[in-house]
Amino acid sequence: MPAGTTPDGQSPAEQPTGGTLPAGVIGCGDAGGAHALTVTRTSRATLTATYDLDGARAVAVAARHGGTAVGSVEELVATGVTLVAIATGPIAQPQVVRRLIDAGYAGSVLCEKPLATSVASARRTVDAARDAGLVLAVNHERRFGLPAVTARRLVTEGAIGRLLRVEGYSPDGTLYDWAPHWIDLAFDVAGGSAVRWVHGLLDLTGRREHAGLLLERHGLLLWEHANGVRGQLECGRPVPGQPLLRLLGDDGTIEVGAVLAGPDGEVRGPALRIRDSAGIGWRHIDVGESALAAVQWTRSWDELIDATLHGRQPEHHGQRAVRALEVCLAGYLAARRGAPQWLPVDPGTDLRDLLPAPPPAVAGPKADPHAADGPRADPHAAGTGADATAGALS
Missing domain, CATH: 3.30.360.10 (Dihydrodipicolinate Reductase; domain 2)
Incomplete structure (x- = not known):
């Protein structure tokens, strides 16, 4: 898959603006469940897939908010998602971004804060995402309140x-x-x-x-x-x-x-x-x-979606x-x-x-x-x- 394109061959900016973008959630604990809920509150995304090391949690989030629970990061990428929220915590988060890239994903990613446990790891994650053509944001949603x-x-x-x-x-x-x-x-x-x-x-x-x-x-x-x-x-x-x-x-x-x-x-x-x-x-x-207000999470997602559709850097980059x-x-x-x-x-x-x-x-x-x-x-x-x-x- 060429860098900067989605599974259907389009760049994020070329995705149709009249429909909704398929979204996935990795990490289905409290924060991941909140992201899944937020996807249901935005009019421009639809929850397509969920993944967690604890499969039962992924199934529970999908049953509540939509989509299908999958068995790996690679399976989630294969569903064609163009937006992914990662809520695994700062220890695993950089590794998950790397797995997305290695699986050929080139859409947009919303990580949780903090991004990592060291500045070096955080910088490597940001640089790797940029080099792979990903749009990467971090959920500093309070800035949108x-x-x-x-x-x-x-x-x-x-x-x-x-x-x-x-x-x-x-x-x-x-x-x-x-x-x-x-x-x-x-x-x-x-x-x-x-x-x-x-x-x-x-x-x-x-x-x-x-x-x-x-x-x-x-x-x-x-x-x-x-x-x-x-x-x-x-x-x-x-x-x-x-x-x-x-x-x-x-x-x-x-x-x-x-x-x-x-x-x-x-x-x-x-x-x-x-x-x-x-x-x-x-x-x-x-x-x-x-x-x-919980609507600040929705604005965080909407800002990422808008940046994705228009090929620009999100405010919470x-x-x-x-x-x-x-x-x-x-x-x-x-x-x-x-x-x-x-x-x-x-x-x-x-x-x-x-x-x-x-x-x-x-x-x-x-x-x-x-x-x-x-x-x-x-x-x-x-x-x-x-x-x-x-x-x-x-």
Whole structure:
């Protein structure tokens, strides 16, 4: 099959725009199921095939959302799919892209974030996809949320003056899982300015499993862009009053996913609000969706489809993912070293080598240093209706 063509001999840009493109999903866990669901929500793709090492999971996703479960990556390519979502996790993801290429696939690929466990592996994946004629995107879907899009526009227009600081937050996530989202957005609002250094702190007294990795219980990143903008990300522990994203300028503040005090604790506030130097308090901006609306996944797919049909690079292309991954890994390096990590990092640095093995279990009760805080409801938990799946679609 010539590079840059689909099984029927057409380039992606030549595919008929009046019908739907056949799509496949590789990896049918929670994220893969979310991708399959998203395909059913876009009018320009149809789920054709699913594959998972656990065949029963592939069958279950196909039964629920359409298509046929197949027994290998090669069989999935043979079905004629022109769009493939990979949701196997960052350890296996680069290998799956390589298998697609080796099987003659030359369509479009939507990988999950993070793209890989090292910068070198991520770069090899992006380069191999480009050389094989694939359109490769990474699911940084938060950049397509109307709250984030509007916030970026307001910063560009100078609504809060000169940007000084970007703060990201996830109360129950990990840095490796959530940093790609907020670092990706930080690069955008900072005008693409390169990151100079990163500092990191990790609480490894408890571990969270994510995509085959045992990650930190609580983590903090601090970084600086070359233009002086500072960034901060905290994950894994509730912080009273902290929105999902806060942009601080010398003439105002923007919050995405704000929280408000309620009679029974904090509750989800407006998806977007701004406070400037006029002194009139917070002004809520109605963008018609929550900060973590599930429709952002649909927009991620639609952007990939549009890029495929028009032969262009998608907005969430692989190089953006490599850039965000490097900052994230620099934070883990800094935490291990106990000192700021200057960029670039050694491309071969692998996250798996930076995470110590969990300590052996100790008999008897152990005090929880956070127990005094008491349980706290997550005000950013998924809502109902259109946002009901937002919590699973991180």
